[in-house]
Amino acid sequence: xxxxxxxxxxxxxxxxxxxxxxxxxxxxxxxxxxxxxxxxxxxxxxxxxxxxxxxxxxxxxxxxxxxxxxxxxxxxxxxxxxxxxxxxxxxxxxxxxxxxxxxxxxxxxxxxxxxxxxxxxxxxxxxxxxxxxxxxxxxxxxxxxxxxxxxxxxxxxxxxxxxxxxxxxxxxxxxxxxxxxxxxxxxxxxxxxxxxxxxxxxxxxxxxxxxxxxxxxxxxxxxxxxxxxxxxxxxxxxxxxxxxxxxxxxxxxxxxxxxxxxxxxxxxxxxxxxxxxxxxxxxxxxxxxxxxxxxxxxxxxxxxxxxxxxxxxxxxxxxxxxxxxxxxxxxxxxxxxxxxxxxxxxxxxxxxxxxxxxxxxxxxxxxxxxxxxxxxxxxxxxxx
Amino acid sequence: xxxxxxxxxxxxxxxxxxxxxxxxxxxxxxxxxxxxxxxxxxxxxxxxxxxxxxxxxxxxxxxxxxxxxxxxxxxxxxxxxxxxxxxxxxxxxxxxxxxxxxxxxxxxxxxxxxxxxxxxxxxxxxxxxxxxxxxxxxxxxxxxxxxxxxxxxxxxxxxxxxxxx
Numbered sequence: 001x002x003x004x005x006x007x008x009x010x011x012x013x014x015x016x017x018x019x020x021x022x023x024x025x026x027x028x029x030x031x032x033x034x035x036x037x038x039x040x041x042x043x044x045x046x047x048x049x050x051x052x053x054x055x056x057x058x059x060x061x062x063x064x065x066x067x068x069x070x071x072x073x074x075x076x077x078x079x080x081x082x083x084x085x086x087x088x089x090x091x092x093x094x095x096x097x098x099x100x101x102x103x104x105x106x107x108x109x110x111x112x113x114x115x116x117x118x119x120x121x122x123x124x125x126x127x128x129x130x131x132x133x134x135x136x137x138x139x140x141x142x143x144x145x146x147x148x149x150x151x152x153x154x155x156x157x158x159x160x161x162x163x164x165x166x167x168x169x170x171x172x173x174x175x176x177x178x179x180x181x182x183x184x185x186x187x188x189x190x191x192x193x194x195x196x197x198x199x200x201x202x203x204x205x206x207x208x209x210x211x212x213x214x215x216x217x218x219x220x221x222x223x224x225x226x227x228x229x230x231x232x233x234x235x236x237x238x239x240x241x242x243x244x245x246x247x248x249x250x251x252x253x254x255x256x257x258x259x260x261x262x263x264x265x266x267x268x269x270x271x272x273x274x275x276x277x278x279x280x281x282x283x284x285x286x287x288x289x290x291x292x293x294x295x296x297x298x299x300x301x302x303x304x305x306x307x308x309x310x311x312x313x314x315x316x317x318x319x320x321x322x323x324x325x326x327x328x329x330x331x332x333x334x335x336x337x338x339x340x341x342x343x344x345x346x347x348x349x350x351x352x353x354x355x356x357x358x359x360x361x362x363x364x365x366x367x368x369x370x371x372x373x374x375x376x377x378x379x380x381x382x383x384x
Numbered sequence: 385x386x387x388x389x390x391x392x393x394x395x396x397x398x399x400x401x402x403x404x405x406x407x408x409x410x411x412x413x414x415x416x417x418x419x420x421x422x423x424x425x426x427x428x429x430x431x432x433x434x435x436x437x438x439x440x441x442x443x444x445x446x447x448x449x450x451x452x453x454x455x456x457x458x459x460x461x462x463x464x465x466x467x468x469x470x471x472x473x474x475x476x477x478x479x480x481x482x483x484x485x486x487x488x489x490x491x492x493x494x495x496x497x498x499x500x501x502x503x504x505x506x507x508x509x510x511x512x513x514x515x516x517x518x519x520x521x522x523x524x525x526x527x528x529x530x531x532x533x534x535x536x537x538x539x540x541x542x543x544x545x546x547x548x549x
Contacts, residue, residue, distance in 0.1 A: 053464045068471075346504075348478065349484060369548075
């Protein structure tokens with residue numbers, strides 16, 4: 001093997017191992033699934049054997065990774081994802097989502113390199129707190145962060161834009177099977193900064209709450225490198241703190257009291273419709289609003305239980321003219337910006353633009369024509 | 385060997401996905417394939433890149449089955465090394481896609497011509513294979529007009545259309 005081929009084989013082998021371990025497969029299993037001998041697969045993974053491109057593509061398909069993953073000399077994101085894969089070990093469906101999350105983060109890093117724009121604000125150390133005063137610290141830091149980010153007391157439906165702009169968080173939206181009870185994930189890497197994944201199988205209000213929750217992990221738990229926020233973990237101190245922070249951050253006590261007093265005035269009973277109105281005002285889910293009102297003692301425990309068990313909330317929401325937006329893009333807005341900038345600067349081809357934006361080529365050509373006037377170069381090359 | 389009245393004069397030419405998509409969108413893919421009887425080579429990856437145009441689904445497989453265009457795939461060390469080189473090497477100054485790297489690798493290693501609508505790809509091909517056919521969709525229509533495969537008015541319509549797709 002030539003030196004170039006040799007180093008390529010080593011990189012491919014290392015990545016195969018990483019991709020295999022992320023999915024929790026043994027060498028035997030991969031060899032069996034791809035119908036190749038186990039000793040041969042082992043040689044490939046150990047970088048002792050060059051593999052034909054055709055076979056490399058079959059690995060790409062099997063592991064759900066782009067070709068680039070197996071060829072890039074250095075990956076930008078690594079350690080945080082190792083933690084995520086370890087925390088969800090054995091769950092193939094979730095591992096596939098984490099794989100896509102990792103691929104998107106890698107692509108974002110590549111785009112930053114190509115467009116020569118890397119926004120990395122100075123990152124503070126993890127905020128300190130005491131585990132026996134989680135309610136207090138959640139509220140304390142929520143107030144502090146609102147001030148630090150100049151958010152005042154208003155509702156913050158565009159939290160994703162704020163966190164992208166002010167904290168350089170990379171926020172992606174992907175569906176995770178609902179039955180897994182996973183709301184979001186967070187990874188941190190010194191090179192890449194904070195990356196967040198929000199489960200789009202939840203309603204928009206819940207997604208906003210999850211985003212504030214993952215932001216809490218960013219300010220409190222960077223040293224953990226990777227966190228999976230799930231139903232299963234919700235009673236742990238990390239998750240409780242993040243929930244307390246998110247509640248206070250999205251629905252500050254003063255604001256909730258203000259709007260509560262204006263709407264309820266002298267009425268005794270708070271109805272489901274009132275709660276829907278408040279939830280819509282703050283952009284959170286009905287459930288999050290119920291818990292927050294209860295937490296601020298504006299709603300009795302009995303009423304809380306009653307409201308949580310209501311099944312007609314969505315029907316009432318619709319009748320109040322409140323509807324869920326149809327969908328949201330999976331990429332952060334900066335990702336689009338970097339793609340278009342790289343394209344306008346002629347640093348990527350139209351086909352590469354299509355790949356980055358996951359568009360059919362003809363649609364990328366249409367987009368290219370709009371932003372560059374024409375994707376047709378009029379060079380007359382008929383002298384053949 | 386095809387007759388001299390074909391667009392590429394009997395030479396095999398690797399064609400990229402954007403050209404296929406543009407001709408299809410202008411409802412002129414059949415014409416292009418007819419002008420270049422069995423001279424068009426598409427690398428396997430192009431088939432999946434050129435699946436749709438504004439005019440709908442593109443069925444390259446049927447053209448291949450009917451022997452109207454030739455499908456080839458990157459294989460062997462020389463072609464694979466070229467492919468990897470163009471995919472990972474930053475010397476072009478522009479990041480190109482797998483389909484474009486495959487077209488380049490195939491054309492260079494097999495001595496084919498290249499028809500591609502990305503200037504950076506054509507420039508590299510011209511540098512590596514100076515004597516070979518190297519053109520774009522604009523050049524294909526202009527040549528078709530020049531050798532009488534299409535009338536002037538129809539050619540002007542196509543050239544104008546190329547700006548819109």
